[in-house]
Amino acid sequence: MELFFQQVLNGAMLGSTYAMVALGLTLVFGILHVPNFAHGHIYMLGAYVTFFLITLYGFGFWPAVIVSMLMLGLAGMVIERLVFRPLKNQPPINMFIAAIGLLLLLENGVIVIWGPGAKRIPNPYPDTVSFLGLTTSQQRLIVIVVAVVMILLLQLFIKKTLHGTSIEALAQDREGAQLVGINVNRVSSMTFAISAALAAAAASLMAPIFMVSSTMGSLLVMKAFVIIILGGLGSMQGAILGGYMLGLIEALGGGFISAAYKDVFAFGALVLILALKPTGLFGKEPE
């Protein structure tokens, strides 16, 4: 029983990461139709920047996370402008190739700058917490809490602010949005910035628990794609729900069925589900 709840907590923590990363990806892929395969490496870069700020400049944990989010947000806008916007009229496979180029650039760039070894960020909340007879590390809880807060803030932003609703408008009807005067380029920029910032936050939160390495985002981005395809391209609720579900499935499956093959669950599920429903769980067949 104790193991079960431990795994549920692990799952919630993992799910928080997945949800934030998937959210960022569904904004960029589902709404802007950019297959940003480098998203996992933007996540990774966020962790490296946080690490960099803490160890080199002596930042505290939270200030480092916030600055990292800001910097990655900026990076996201630069990437959108320089890499993906020039390709918007070309077939999507070309954007995919550009994303791969970006991926290589980032993955090897961090090795060049910081060396190949994995890095460790000192855990700011090393203590454990006990409640209801369960013990867990504070950091794990922090991840969950902060993630939920950020997701809620994002939802508020999208629904209640003018900038946010313009993203929804673009998602629903690109041409219509342009016709009513929405500056698509500005919205694209902002969406990329949000997506990158979310990824940076997720990575920074996880970094004290797991290590920071140049490949920490490779498998993650693929799981994110799995999540958003199963959750519905462009659906934020789908990304969040899917993220937490995958986290739970992996933690419980890994804990009770097979730790070695836990990664296969997500990918196997995707292949099977798409085999049965070729347009995803919520997709519609284009007429």
Place this chain on the structure above:
Amino acid sequence: MLLTAEKLTKRFDGLVANDCITINLARGEILSIIGPNGAGKSTLFNLVGGMFPPTSGKVYLEGEDVTGLKPHSMAERGIARTFQTTALFDELRVIDNLAIGHRVRTKTGLWDALLHTPCWRREKEETEVKAMETLDFVGLRDEVFYPVSTLCQEAQKRLAVGVAMMSDPKIILLDEPTAGIIHEETAGITQLIRRLKNKGITILLIEHKMRMVMDLADRIVVLNYGEKIAEGPPEMISKNPAVIDAYLGGEYIA
């Protein structure tokens, strides 16, 4: 009866595009389907061609129930079609388009291609000869090796008809073959359609240009709001009050 569409109904989430439509197509005739925009003409074509299955109703080809068969199966059985917005393989050349049109009648497979078997040789020859014949028929001989994208609109429409012919079809569904063509050039397409009929091909034609329809059609079916409102020879249709009301307008002169 070559083709029978029996009580075909197609519903799209509440919109009834085709409501209980029955059409009988006799071998060798030109049957024209007319009606205002949105009447369900293209939907009917799609149902007959196998693009999507009907909500209810059946389609019979030479007595065989072909309802809901995939488009490539329909093509195999002898139904070819053209599209309103000219559909061609625009990355390829004219001759390639024609060859692809004939592909359904060939069996060249992997081993044939790799080993240049007699089958490969024979079907290559057969396709080339037939393509040339078809090019002569539609008047595009000179453009044989040109990329499709270099052809003008009207030539592309003639090519589309040629591609449809390449599969030796029993029936060709022509969906507004003169859409976007100026009046002077429609004569060429009209001639082409008449020559198709002379070749023994049965034709189902959607058109808006009334003079062309009245000239070509042996019989006309009129659709409005998804329903068949009239059916008969041209003279009868042009005098039908319901048709005039819905579609032709009071000033129409037969």
Place this chain on the structure above:
Amino acid sequence: MRIINLLRQRWPYLLVVAAAIAFPLVVSSRYYIQVMIVAGIWAMATLSLNLILGYTGQASLAHAGFFGIGAYAVGLTTKAGLSFWLALILAGAVAAFVGLLIGLLTLRSRGHYFAISTLCFGVIVFIVAGTWDGLTGGNVGLLGIPAPASIPFPIIGEISFAGQIGQYYLVLSFLMLFLFIMYRLVHSLLGLSFMAVRNNEVLAETVGINAFANKLLSSVIADFLVGVTGGIYAVLMGSISPTTASFNLTFFWLAYLIIGGVATLAGPIVGAVLVTFLVEYMYSIGEYRLVAFGLALIVAIIFFPRGLVGVSVTLRQRFQELREKYRERGGGAGKNAIDGRETDQAF
């Protein structure tokens, strides 16, 4: 007569082939010959990827998975004593069979969904290769894969594949074979069906082409070819590990393909050889190599979306068009080259 015609029209290609044959005899650096061998293997992988992606238009990202399946199949069977040549055919067959199953599962999806589905399969192969210790040796992989046995050959005595020169010619021979296969496929009604599916799947269906069956056939052929390629890789490297099936490989081949030119016969080879050599050449800048590659990839795709061979085809077309303008329109037949296929031979 036909030989003379062949020489006249295709002499640049024949020159390249001659250079390729002479390469290891002329170049003394073992290092560069090794790079060429690896480039040749990547070229084969890219050629087969071109079949599904370039000619049939399906963005299958599982390619490295089948490469890995072929590699492990050959690795395991040759270590168990099976002859290399039989093992190779087996590898291709296994890859093709798995490809058939996966194709049945994934080909009902289109576009992005299909791409992700195939990518996921590729990842599964990668993970399983690293986890199924009993079969694959886990993360350590397979070591000590024997080189193919020497073949007796007139004059020289025998061709040994333990040495570099033998290995080079092995790769070159297979590369030529693959090129031949691709050429015959592309210039046939079957290849034309593939291109029809790529160009306009709905129209292809309408004219009677079973798009699903053709997509499946094209991917099974490609999987067979890349499985064989993986098998060759296994014996030449002597050892393989899960990274042999890594999705990163698929991305690299995709990059070679796009850079070289999609849906052309020469493109994959140009792309693979060029990029592999460039990346090696940049050894002098050390760790910045892959960073530069990534950057170059981004720049290339933005400014040369049709790839190098694509650009040269376009240039050649322009050139022909100019020539036409100053020449009488005799028979009216143009000499355009589209998709690497010459006009005078249709299909």
